[in-house]
Amino acid sequence: MATKAKIGVLGASGYTGSELVRMLLRHPRAEIAMLTADRRAGQAMRSVFPQFSPFDLPTLVSIEGQDWSTAGLDLVFCALPHATTQKVLKDLLAKAPDTKVVDLSADFRLSDTSAYARWYGHEHHAPELQKEAVYGLAEIHKREIKKAQLVANPGCYTTCAQLPLIPLLKNKAIETDGIVVDAKSGMTGAGRSAKEAMLFSEVSEGFHAYGVGGHRHMAELDQEFSAAAGKEVIVSFTPHLVPMNRGILSTIYVQGRRGKTPEELHEILLNFYDKADFVHVLPFGETPQTRHVRGSNWTFIGVAKDRVPGRAIVISALDNLVKGASGQAIQNMNLMLGYPETMGIDQVALFP
């Protein structure tokens, strides 16, 4: 039997934390060695997430007081709030230079330290790590991820927008002006903090946009889209909240460049993801539904012809907690530790 890597999950009391535990419990090469949750330190994981009641898991501990140099962790998933992350990881990597890290926050996604300062309103606390960190969209940056010590796991909205758009931008197949990404997310994307606006009674039986016209996630999109296109690309992006738990669907409006037809855009995506383990391009004209990827690490992509000549509508769907967060994080772990890419994250979608 192969040895198991010792894994830590920092911030285990949120939804990305519980998703990591759900999948790691069935990962043949992972051992959950540490779970942290500052406000719930001392409690059993089952009291925070009763679904784990039948399982043996480490008691939740506080980050403060951990001696990273003796913890013997092979890899740490960091699911901590923005900014805290920078300080914790700086300390951890200094004390335990052999530990690898997959960070699920937005803190290390921008390679440009000045872009970070502009969007977040303050200097980065670990600028040298920010430069080293590899952006963890496995379908695009696989080679770098395999060699990385610190991987910045992409955001859920941005993963959903990048997977269909990056191949089109790389191929210079669409106009870079006028791209519209109309995105819709389930409620788990907003996390587990107790806010009035996230109560069931506020959210169910209704639909709305938020952060209209400007959203931090756009910094990540600008960086990756511009790199793919070889020129500055700024898209219109509006996030919405759907009364459901899981799933993101992006409806993307594009104009074919130099006469590229919707069918040709579809062909580009089909070829690009021909061998991808977790991206599935539907037959031309079919479009995906979030429910059909729920609980799985798949992204489904569809392309349809718009009735406005020359325009195509590209739609992508994924589970924000899996491919949009924890599944992608384990995919990155698999690459970093030399495991098969699909190990432990090959669950079939749960529908209905």
Place this chain on the structure above:
Amino acid sequence: MATKAKIGVLGASGYTGSELVRMLLRHPRAEIAMLTADRRAGQAMRSVFPQFSPFDLPTLVSIEGQDWSTAGLDLVFCALPHATTQKVLKDLLAKAPDTKVVDLSADFRLSDTSAYARWYGHEHHAPELQKEAVYGLAEIHKREIKKAQLVANPGCYTTCAQLPLIPLLKNKAIETDGIVVDAKSGMTGAGRSAKEAMLFSEVSEGFHAYGVGGHRHMAELDQEFSAAAGKEVIVSFTPHLVPMNRGILSTIYVQGRRGKTPEELHEILLNFYDKADFVHVLPFGETPQTRHVRGSNWTFIGVAKDRVPGRAIVISALDNLVKGASGQAIQNMNLMLGYPETMGIDQVALFP
């Protein structure tokens, strides 16, 4: 006490039918004199819609066999399926030329008979009525509605898109190319017929687009937008289904024309709807939620600045069964019968 108009509801076993009954039961100048539902003829309304169990209502009858000439109806709401409508109304108006009609189907919305034939694949069965019918978007065509005998009640998606866009097009304040209307609807918009795709287990906890790239509702949009702009306007329009019962939200991406700023677009809408009873323009930068108009005849509209220079995001929300169907139909009835426009349809939204 003022006399009451005798009202018929043709097609009372669907959701627009039950909404008409809900509001007419509390309308001070309406008497529900006839309810039809072919497949449920002979049954009590309470067996089709148990919420009406405590109320005295006419037994459901079949349309066939009605003698319109002696029915003495002042006004009929027609909520029948496409195509059937044309035949029924042709017959009804021939036999009862004094009866007024508000038709909730799509059958009389296109004034151009050839456009009808093109979109629906067959000749119209009542072309002379098609020409006479008035398009019943009260905020735009109030004068004609007051004098009409036959009003074609607008569709739910199209009402939601027209109310924000028509004033902007009339004012030539936005570019007519590249308009994107990304629309999201609750499930009641799909009606009450028993289809696998509409089962709770198929629809809940998920989100998807449908009819991508082409949808019959667009004919209505093309007609009204082109009329407002004074030139042909064809928008990109994608409908989606939200796991909720009621509500439509349209996220509309526009480019200001000749330097018109988002703030100026907002100002145009604010002025246009200054005295409107059922359209409310939110302060600049605020955007609406479907839940805040649920059960009411209101449309809420918001305008925000896109981060892409020169572009604005306009969002509108309404209840598809009220302002998008039966509430608007009663609004038209009020205008046609000379009642105050808000009579019987001034319920405050039910939230949460």
Place this chain on the structure above:
Amino acid sequence: MATKAKIGVLGASGYTGSELVRMLLRHPRAEIAMLTADRRAGQAMRSVFPQFSPFDLPTLVSIEGQDWSTAGLDLVFCALPHATTQKVLKDLLAKAPDTKVVDLSADFRLSDTSAYARWYGHEHHAPELQKEAVYGLAEIHKREIKKAQLVANPGCYTTCAQLPLIPLLKNKAIETDGIVVDAKSGMTGAGRSAKEAMLFSEVSEGFHAYGVGGHRHMAELDQEFSAAAGKEVIVSFTPHLVPMNRGILSTIYVQGRRGKTPEELHEILLNFYDKADFVHVLPFGETPQTRHVRGSNWTFIGVAKDRVPGRAIVISALDNLVKGASGQAIQNMNLMLGYPETMGIDQVALFP
């Protein structure tokens, strides 16, 4: 035109507050003269509940600093948290002895001061008011309510259980031992405070019981059931949370006494509520659904025969925010001010 009573709503930022405002806005004899919300004082009601955006309403104020003696309020609805209520109302009624009060908290529902102390763990702060207060279940205590200055509006669970059971207990038609009330409530019953357990992602797509074996609401049931039966009655009662906004359904298991059949129990309820404006007894064997009373002040009751000989299953359904709270409160106001009992609360249910 009849004069309007000046109405205050204390605690207008919760769901019972917004429901009061929703109905009072359309009540022909009520003027909303004061809205309080301590934490939101100084804000417009539209910023707390955007559905009121088109309406003219008083700005939210803090309770502290109100001079009740000059406020000139005819009636106050008090929707404040437990315990606070006692202090506020004691002060208010001392300063404004002509103001009538409908209290929506549990503070004045127990007439026995020692029962209060036992269930709530402390002495009542206004014991003399506690004794004077009339229990506001209009269908049972109408005569006393009409003359009352302070009415304690019943709880939502308890209204739903009392309306079917009290007539049966008064008629000594069922055994008083072994009664089981299995109750299910929508999420608005839990209020609007920001708690993790009430987040959409925690609550949707699942079902659970809570407070199993003991719940404060039982004190109210014990008091009223024992009074009706003329002997001590203690029922088994389990509340559950349903992933929906509104509605309570109680499934009640009873044994007919001295050979009383389920049909005879049905007959008793039918007769008891023969003239009731807001209680509707369904034909024998039919049982109600919460959706068919949503947004209305109705309670629907059904009786069916259990297959276990001699046993019946009685099911009742109401909207917890209307008949279970604010609608019943306005019903009480109507009785206290001499208005028709149904005034302003005769909305038909909103389904779907």
Place this chain on the structure above:
Amino acid sequence: MATKAKIGVLGASGYTGSELVRMLLRHPRAEIAMLTADRRAGQAMRSVFPQFSPFDLPTLVSIEGQDWSTAGLDLVFCALPHATTQKVLKDLLAKAPDTKVVDLSADFRLSDTSAYARWYGHEHHAPELQKEAVYGLAEIHKREIKKAQLVANPGCYTTCAQLPLIPLLKNKAIETDGIVVDAKSGMTGAGRSAKEAMLFSEVSEGFHAYGVGGHRHMAELDQEFSAAAGKEVIVSFTPHLVPMNRGILSTIYVQGRRGKTPEELHEILLNFYDKADFVHVLPFGETPQTRHVRGSNWTFIGVAKDRVPGRAIVISALDNLVKGASGQAIQNMNLMLGYPETMGIDQVALFP
């Protein structure tokens, strides 16, 4: 690598069919060799369940025309409608006497042919098979299942009621009179057929009971409870529909026998399920939620003290499509084929 059993799924276009496929796709010892769906014959599984789009699966075929004698199937899951099942399995087992069968319908659950005729209104079409069939509640009948050729997989409601009650009845720890099982199920329990009453708009945002006082599932309960107790046991049982996809929760009211306390009842369950792979008894006083077993084969059971002396409230929760249907069916397959009981069905619950 171990050989894989060749598996057929009869009736693959319903929800129990898709759940079988979901789990079998990841079962290390199963090969999906045949999928039938009469009305969808000739179609790809992906057109019936798009979540399987990325997977290689047999094309759907019709049952008619299958030559069972040459199909070479090791085991068949039969998820066909009531009555059809009897004819198909009679034929199949005659032609392929070495094929094992797990039947998910109710057709073979009653061992008493006269009880079958009484509840279903006609004679059984395969009475000799009915007698041979083993009732497949693995936690109770494991030994017989291991040797069986035909296993009748228990119903979802009845599994949820039996797992907590059978140990208590076997131990004569509770009174057999007056047991109340108040059961609540998600919508997938009603299957995938297109019925008006199951539309999203009919079902969401509401709650109701159905089949009150009598339900076919009770025959199965009567049989198993009476066998466990050694005397006739007839419980009150009311099923309800919850607006969610998956999950059943049973709230069970019992009276301890001969002074047995709720704590002692809890102890009995704890001991009984001490080594069970899929039943988890919570600490005394804690009660389960359906969401915490979603997608998993677990049943969670809790016991609490009722305030009525001597009475206990026992609550059980499972996923109706997994432990209530397809997961339990694979558990039975594992036992019948000599595989480890948990193989392929050890997924951790998907929450949120």
